[in-house]
Amino acid sequence: MSTEETTRRRVAVVTGASSGIGEATARLLTEKGWHCVLVARREDRLRALAEQLEGEVELCDVGDREAVEAMALGVLERHPAIDLLVNNAGMPARGTYLTVDLDLVRRVTEVNYLGGVWCTRALLPGLRAAAGSAHIVNLVSIAGTTAFAPAGAYAASKHAQLAFSRSLTAALRGSGIAVHTILPGFVETEGFPQKGVLKSRLLGRFVIQPPAVAEAVLKSIEKGKAEVTVPWFPYRPISIVQAVAPGVISRFSGMSDYRPGSV
Ligand SMILES: NC(=O)c1ccc[n+]([C@@H]2O[C@H](COP(=O)([O-])OP(=O)(O)OC[C@H]3O[C@@H](n4cnc5c(N)ncnc54)[C@H](OP(=O)(O)O)[C@@H]3O)[C@@H](O)[C@H]2O)c1
Numbered sequence: 001m002s003t004e005e006t007t008r009r010r011v012a013v014v015t016g017a018s019s020g021i022g023e024a025t026a027r028l029l030t031e032k033g034w035h036c037v038l039v040a041r042r043e044d045r046l047r048a049l050a051e052q053l054e055g056e057v058e059l060c061d062v063g064d065r066e067a068v069e070a071m072a073l074g075v076l077e078r079h080p081a082i083d084l085l086v087n088n089a090g091m092p093a094r095g096t097y098l099t100v101d102l103d104l105v106r107r108v109t110e111v112n113y114l115g116g117v118w119c120t121r122a123l124l125p126g127l128r129a130a131a132g133s134a135h136i137v138n139l140v141s142i143a144g145t146t147a148f149a150p151a152g153a154y155a156a157s158k159h160a161q162l163a164f165s166r167s168l169t170a171a172l173r174g175s176g177i178a179v180h181t182i183l184p185g186f187v188e189t190e191g192f193p194q195k196g197v198l199k200s201r202l203l204g205r206f207v208i209q210p211p212a213v214a215e216a217v218l219k220s221i222e223k224g225k226a227e228v229t230v231p232w233f234p235y236r237p238i239s240i241v242q243a244v245a246p247g248v249i250s251r252f253s254g255m256s257d258y259r260p261g262s263v
Contacts, residue, residue, distance in 0.1 A: 009035040011079045011130075015062055015119055016089030018045035020189030021139060024210035025086055025217050026053060032218065037075055039119075040089065062089045062115030063107065072122030082126030086217065087116035088139040092191055093154040105153040112157035117164055131176030135221050138165040139213075142185045142229065145239035146249060169226055180220035181227045184213045185235040206234060 012029050016022035017038035026036045026049065036055040038046050039062070046057045056078070060071040075082070093100065093108035116138055127134045143155040144162035162181065169179040186194040186207045194207045208231060216230040229236040242249045 008081075009033065010083040011035050011037065011081065011126075012084040012086065013037045013039060013058075013075060013082055013119075013123060014086040014088060015039040015060075015115070016139075017049065018042045020191060021184070021187060021210045021213045022086070022088040023049060024214040025088065026055065028211070028214040028218055029084075030055065034084070037079070039071065061111075062119055063110035065114070065118045068115070068118040069122050072119070072126075075123065076126050079126060081129040082123055083130045083133060084135045084137065084221070085119060085123050085127060086137045086139065087119055088137075089115055090139065090191075092151065093157070094151050095153070096149055097152040100153050105156075108153050108157045109160065112154070113160040113164065116161055120168065127177050128175075134177040135180060136168065136172075136177060137180045137182060137217050137220065138168075139182050139184070139217075140165060142183050142235045142239065144183060146242045147246075149250070178221075178224060180217075180225060182213065182216055182220060183227065183229045183235065183239070184208070184216070185229075185231060187213055206231065 010033070012034045014022050014026045014029070014036055017026045017036070018040035022040070026038055030036055030053040036053055037058055038050055038055050039058045039060050040046055041059060041061055043057070043059055046059070049055070050057045058071045058075060060067050062068055090112045091108055093104050095101070120136060127136065138161060140162045141158045143151065144158035146155070148155050165179060165181040169181070172179055186192070186198065186203060188194050188207050188209055195204060198204045198207070213230055216228050219225065220228045229239065238249070
């Protein structure tokens, strides 16, 4: 191995790095020696973080395929080998399918599901160049396994993203690019201010903070875990009940509604 190879800092591209889970993940990765390329739309937030982390800024709407391809070209020019892609950028979509704005249904699908597909395909040459020790992490959600009625379109986007992630895991088996799926429960962030909007006091007790998810991301890479539910309880049992007895979940999912006015 050449000196250049032994000294090259591992490069991570983190989408949705301007706040919440993405920001916490970029901070933790940097702490562990990774060089981060921070992707999102809010320039001021990204620049401030990039300065702290000595990272790079890429302004990009991940729901816009052409914008993603242009972003990837720029990143690959600077970093022909990419060791890690974290598909984290995402948005909420509250409301049931009876009332949700139909433009929001389209937008949440484009950002939460297709955004990860566009980023993966566009950055795949870089990941292949680091094959052997390359990783893709998809930030899905417990909403990817459980149809939560008060955020129907969000749950559907996350179900699609989970299928994408699992399918990608199988497609890349043996390629030297490992795929990890992270399924967080409720996490307190700007886009998802759970404690303020959740009516269910029971679920409110299980709200966690972004650094806990960042730790799960890192652990999934270090330990080679394909799927991680964080926190495991109560969300993993809920996912299992959804799979084996969907009627039970549909009876209870309406009870854990959001507060009036939060939608
Ligand atoms: N919080 C939860 O309860 C929870 C639970 C499970 C899973 N998740 C998932 O975790 C991920 C991160 O969410 P978070 O809770 O950390 O929320 P957040 O604090 O609102 O962060 C969302 C990030 O995504 C970026 N983003 C949104 N739309 C984008 C777009 N079109 N193009 C590029 N970047 C975009 C935002 O940056 P800009 O606005 O600057 O573009 C921001 O950096 C999402 O995929 C979410 O679905 C969240």
